[in-house]
Amino acid sequence: MLFKIIGAFIAVVAFCIMIELPKKYMVQAGLTGMIGWGVYLLVDIIGHRVEIDALISALCIATMSHILARVLKAPVSNFLIPGILPIVPGGSIYRCAYAFINESSYLSTYMNETLKIAGSIALAIFFVDSVFKLHLPKRKN
Amino acid sequence: MAKKNISKSLERVVAETAMLAGETMLIAGAEISRVEDTMNRILNYSKCESHTAFVLATGITLTLDSDEGLITMSKRVPDRTTNINRIYLINNVSRALSVGKIDIYEAYAEIRKIREIRQFGGVLYGLSFVGVALFFTMMLGGDFMDCMAAGVAGLAMAITQWILMPFGFNSFFLNMISTLSMAVTAVSFQRFVLPNINIDLVIIGGIMPIVPGVVFTTAMRDTLNGDYTAGVSRMLETGVTAFAVAVGVALAYVIL
Numbered sequence: 001m002l003f004k005i006i007g008a009f010i011a012v013v014a015f016c017i018m019i020e021l022p023k024k025y026m027v028q029a030g031l032t033g034m035i036g037w038g039v040y041l042l043v044d045i046i047g048h049r050v051e052i053d054a055l056i057s058a059l060c061i062a063t064m065s066h067i068l069a070r071v072l073k074a075p076v077s078n079f080l081i082p083g084i085l086p087i088v089p090g091g092s093i094y095r096c097a098y099a100f101i102n103e104s105s106y107l108s109t110y111m112n113e114t115l116k117i118a119g120s121i122a123l124a125i126f127f128v129d130s131v132f133k134l135h136l137p138k139r140k141n
Numbered sequence: 142m143a144k145k146n147i148s149k150s151l152e153r154v155v156a157e158t159a160m161l162a163g164e165t166m167l168i169a170g171a172e173i174s175r176v177e178d179t180m181n182r183i184l185n186y187s188k189c190e191s192h193t194a195f196v197l198a199t200g201i202t203l204t205l206d207s208d209e210g211l212i213t214m215s216k217r218v219p220d221r222t223t224n225i226n227r228i229y230l231i232n233n234v235s236r237a238l239s240v241g242k243i244d245i246y247e248a249y250a251e252i253r254k255i256r257e258i259r260q261f262g263g264v265l266y267g268l269s270f271v272g273v274a275l276f277f278t279m280m281l282g283g284d285f286m287d288c289m290a291a292g293v294a295g296l297a298m299a300i301t302q303w304i305l306m307p308f309g310f311n312s313f314f315l316n317m318i319s320t321l322s323m324a325v326t327a328v329s330f331q332r333f334v335l336p337n338i339n340i341d342l343v344i345i346g347g348i349m350p351i352v353p354g355v356v357f358t359t360a361m362r363d364t365l366n367g368d369y370t371a372g373v374s375r376m377l378e379t380g381v382t383a384f385a386v387a388v389g390v391a392l393a394y395v396i397l
Contacts, residue, residue, distance in 0.1 A: 018223075018270070
């Protein structure tokens with residue numbers, strides 16, 4: 001478990017090099033991804049449902065990105081994009097391709113899984129973005 | 142500082158600066174609302190009453206209602222990359238401009254400079270493919286040998302991209318071929334060198350540099366901001382990239 005989380009941190013930092021993240025934000029982005037992956041693994045222990053794992057972990061990542069962006073005065077996507085990376089459904093895409101080639105009956109299962117994870121991430125981003133856009137209503141006197 | 146061009150009016154320079162900033166940000170993969178915000182902030186500098194920046198995922202239009210008549214510019218933006226540093230820097234320039242720290246000529250020169258900025262050299266960029274593949278496999282629970290195999294597979298992907306990039310392949314083909322070479326490397330590793338590696342983990346780690354996480358996130362945020370055209374076109378980009386990855390992996394299994 002510890003190795004997995006450390007792996008997530010370094011993987012996200014390496015990914016930051018690929019997308020040219022400003023150097024000073026790399027550690028924070030790596031931490032976002034690492035904590036997100038930690039949450040994913042923890043939720044996975046409780047119940048084995050990938051879409052719930054992805055949803056809760058994406059909620060944490062998005063919330064953390066918004067808070068970091070406000071504290072460090074940087075765009076939200078600086079932390080959100082690398083942070084989301086560990087839970088992007090790369091594995092499901094691969095399994096889809098594999099099942100397709102082997103004419104396995106699991107194809108639709110994996111297709112479903114990919115769409116569910118993608119949907120969960122989208123839902124989490126939608127939700128957190130909306131919450132952080134809320135403001136107190138301005139009343140006219 | 143840029144030399145002042147007497148023949149151009151201030152409004153004209155403002156419009157050109159806004160267009161340059163918008164184009165650079167869009168190529169760097171910014172969300173539409175951020176591009177429009179930045180452009181409007183720059184256009185505000187002209188003190189004209191009415192101005193609009195209208196950004197689509199593939200092009201930009203801006204209109205500035207100046208004293209000398211309307212200035213309208215449009216530009217097609219076909220290139221697509223990801224460079225968060227440039228988005229961040231241009232955002233800062235536009236904020237400095239709007240609080241009066243720099244004038245429009247300095248801003249123009251700054252943005253010209255930012256267009257060329259790369260934080261990391263080509264070798265480090267290539268190594269980042271290896272890093273992502275290797276540590277992703279570690280993250281998913283691969284053991285030492287899996288990680289090493291994934292690193293080699295990532296290297297194969299980086300080399301393929303480096304070789305093919307100058308030929309001007311489109312992104313679908315580029316992604317497909319580099320996934321293919323990555324998967325072929327991984328599978329032949331398992332067949333001929335290390336039969337005990339967990340091939341699933343190695344390939345999942347290996348495709349991670351290409352899997353469209355960045356565009357997906359941006360697409361979602363665009364959709365939420367009401368930029369549906371950009372949201373849909375980026376969603377489609379996500380689907381096409383995922384399809385390219387799937388085809389690449391599948392081809393590798395067909396070949397071997």
